[in-house]
Amino acid sequence: MRVEHQLRAFEQIFKSYDGALPLHRFLFTYFKRNKQMGSSDRRWASRYIYSFFRLGKALIKEERALRLAIADFLCNSTSSLVIESLLPELKQHVELSVSEKLELIKSNYPAFELTDVFSFHEELSESIDKPAFLNSFFTQPDLFIRVTGGHLKTIAEVLNKDGIVAEQIGDNTLAVANGTKLDQILTGQQHYQVQDLSSQQTGSFFQPQTWDKWWDCCAASGGKSLLLHDLEPKIELLVSDVRENSLNNLDERFREAGLKKYQKKVLDLLQNNAQDLHDYEFDGIILDAPCSGSGTWGRTPEMLYYFEQHKISYFSKLQQSIASNVVKYLKEGKPLIYITCSVFKQENEDVIAYLLENLPLKLEKMELIKGYTHKADTMFVARLIKTN
Known part of the structure; x- marks a missing residue:
């Protein structure tokens, strides 16, 4: 039967994947290696594996095939062979809203708990609407x-x-x-x-002035720098990252965008960079900090399954260390823009509390940008001003 073929393909992918690579990169390699899979096979396999991970750890004691059918039902508005085979009584309801479908699943499977989808829910920043946030995982972001x-x-x-x-x-x-x-x-x-909608909205915290000197210290591929430059083209810009390949990608992206005047440095911000930065003093620093990425897991739902809770405190300490090392290069009265794509209090409000207590900074404003209400990522941003 065709459904058995699809289930075998799903099982083979699931058992081959360990979460070490982003799922989209793993699938690209997997499909390239398994050339016998046609375009239809690849399309259904991708739909199934992504839907499955969107269920997180909910109903973890049930058979994997049943969990897949439930996940596929919740995540899609069109039916599938898996739904028709394992949940025939629910096939007619596949076009209902996510909230309505969740009620059906709960009534059919009383052990289902929405909080098991995101098993780290107790770590969430307090301003997050938990039910709305958890519901959002069953809808692919725009x-x-x-x-x-x-x-x-x-x-x-x-x-x-x-x-x-x-x-x-x-x-x-x-x-x-x-x-x-x-x-x-x-x-x-x-x-x-x-650029994600929430990432765009962080730009309202930048407020650059003509001829300012700005440092995007964890620049990655340069999205925040391009946003900053579009807000004020007449700035002096330094970009840095610990990964040289990221800065190579940044060069290409800047070239395509027409941004030509900037400096770049490969820097490990956990180290003493006085030799590289001894004569620098900035009018603004963007710290788009390394983080759990939990605000983006709607795009990478495999993290709901593979992320380990102890990493939250690891990232929190990392963020504190990086901020402590970069703020010394900020002029008095000028802003440090702290950004994460995390929904965890330890990485957001708790880091800000640490910075205010231990560094010469005062908080001007901060916001949790609730992208889950707009099919976007959820991000945190704070504008801190250096004091004397």
């Missing part, structure tokens, strides 16, 4: 485009002409379905950047 230079209408028209539904959010943002292959539709990236 892909967001930040449009620059007044080109939003033009880009929206190009997308619509190609049959892509683009929802406008505010003056500069478009939302499209995740998986949309923008590079095959839009030419060049001088007028747009792929």
